Amino acid sequence: MMRRARLTIDAAALRHNLGVARRAAGPRRIFAAIKADGYGHGMQTAASAFAAAGAEGFAVATPGEALALRGAGFDQRLLVLQGALDAEEMELAIEHSLDLVFHDLAQIRELGRWCANRGRGASRGHFRAWLKLDTGMHRAGLMPAMIEEARARLENCPAVADRVGLMTHFARADEPDPADTRAQIDRFAGVATGWNGETSLCNSAALLGHDAGGDWVRPGIMLYGGNPFIFGQAADRDLRAGMHLRTVLVAVREVPRGGSIGYGGRFIAPERMAVGIAAVGYGDGYPRHAPDGTPIRVNGQTTRIIGRVSMDMVTVDLRGIEARVGDEVECWGDGLPIDSVARSAGTISYELMCRMGSELRAEARVINA
Numbered sequence: 001m002m003r004r005a006r007l008t009i010d011a012a013a014l015r016h017n018l019g020v021a022r023r024a025a026g027p028r029r030i031f032a033a034i035k036a037d038g039y040g041h042g043m044q045t046a047a048s049a050f051a052a053a054g055a056e057g058f059a060v061a062t063p064g065e066a067l068a069l070r071g072a073g074f075d076q077r078l079l080v081l082q083g084a085l086d087a088e089e090m091e092l093a094i095e096h097s098l099d100l101v102f103h104d105l106a107q108i109r110e111l112g113r114w115c116a117n118r119g120r121g122a123s124r125g126h127f128r129a130w131l132k133l134d135t136g137m138h139r140a141g142l143m144p145a146m147i148e149e150a151r152a153r154l155e156n157c158p159a160v161a162d163r164v165g166l167m168t169h170f171a172r173a174d175e176p177d178p179a180d181t182r183a184q185i186d187r188f189a190g191v192a193t194g195w196n197g198e199t200s201l202c203n204s205a206a207l208l209g210h211d212a213g214g215d216w217v218r219p220g221i222m223l224y225g226g227n228p229f230i231f232g233q234a235a236d237r238d239l240r241a242g243m244h245l246r247t248v249l250v251a252v253r254e255v256p257r258g259g260s261i262g263y264g265g266r267f268i269a270p271e272r273m274a275v276g277i278a279a280v281g282y283g284d285g286y287p288r289h290a291p292d293g294t295p296i297r298v299n300g301q302t303t304r305i306i307g308r309v310s311m312d313m314v315t316v317d318l319r320g321i322e323a324r325v326g327d328e329v330e331c332w333g334d335g336l337p338i339d340s341v342a343r344s345a346g347t348i349s350y351e352l353m354c355r356m357g358s359e360l361r362a363e364a365r366v367i368n369a
């Protein structure tokens with residue numbers, strides 16, 4: 001059977017990128033962000049590669065993701081970014097030694113109720129807690145004025161380990177103007193001075209682009225080879241593609257001059273021209289909003305898509321390209337940065353990585369493991 005759209009994950013590239021983060025982090029420790037199924041690369045595949053390259057911990061969104069990692073045998077620190085929502089999740093945090101982020105007053109109230117109700121029979125263990133400080137992003141996080149009281153309430157609970165951590169997240173570290181990030185760093189420092197627990201500030205863009213400090217960094221996109229900035233290219237930072245989306249041509253044909261191609265007739269052939277049909281579409285996670293001109297490679301030569309993306313097909317401009325049925329098509333990977341496709345489609349590499357179809361993901365091939 002001829003292989004069609006397929007996903008290849010390059011574990012060596014993931015390890016290499018962790019090394020890039022390591023050099024930028026210096027003495028700081030690394031929580032490698034592997035939420036959303038390792039940004040679509042497979043959580044275990046990603047975790048194994050980053051652990052092999054020396055990541056001291058992982059950042060996940062939910063306790064469920066953390067449990068899956070523990071179940072797979074990972075014993076690194078696990079930072080649960082959304083924290084716990086109820087008593088059961090707090091008990092699990094003790095049982096599995098999780099680091100829980102508290103970013104909202106409701107979580108701190110829930111902790112208080114849980115702690116008061118646990119009684120004497122409860123396990124004597126504890127979990128590590130982090131407070132998330134809102135330094136200006138105004139998404140998740142507690143305002144600076146609330147931090148002291150929040151810390152006191154966490155420290156009052158015997159199930160919370162000593163030395164609560166303090167973290168924040170940047171809204172605009174990916175932009176060329178550093179002013180807003182600088183202001184967030186300063187606000188963080190205003191609270192963190194004299195703090196006795198661990199601290200963490202940086203996502204990928206802040207790690208590579210700003211001098212923000214902290215004890216731990218939390219890179220994500222750069223580890224997968226995505227460009228963390230809205231300018232430049234991942235290769236400028238010595239990052240390598242972790243994900244390769246490839247398929248084959250299932251048809252090669254001619255379209256007459258003036259012929260319109262695909263749904264809605266979006267592209268009209270300006271001349272009699274060769275067109276290829278590549279077996280990949282939005283059902284696989286290829287972005288449906290990709291306009292005419294979005295780059296794609298056929299037999300190692302960069303060309304462009306023409307006509308609307310269908311569920312399992314895209315049409316490709318083959319003018320000037322030798323190609324036959326069965327020939328290789330690269331949607332993104334080593335030869336074509338995922339960021340180029342994302343930019344053309346009006347999105348970011350994060351989204352393309354995360355929304356790869358479940359079938360492709362289940363059958364992803366891991367190379368250089």
Ligand SMILES: *Cc1c(COP(=O)(O)O)cnc(C)c1O
Binds near residue numbers: 035203
């Ligand atoms: C996802 C996430 C990260 C990683 O961000 P990248 O931009 O992918 O490096 C870091 N911190 C938090 C809180 C996150 O949610």
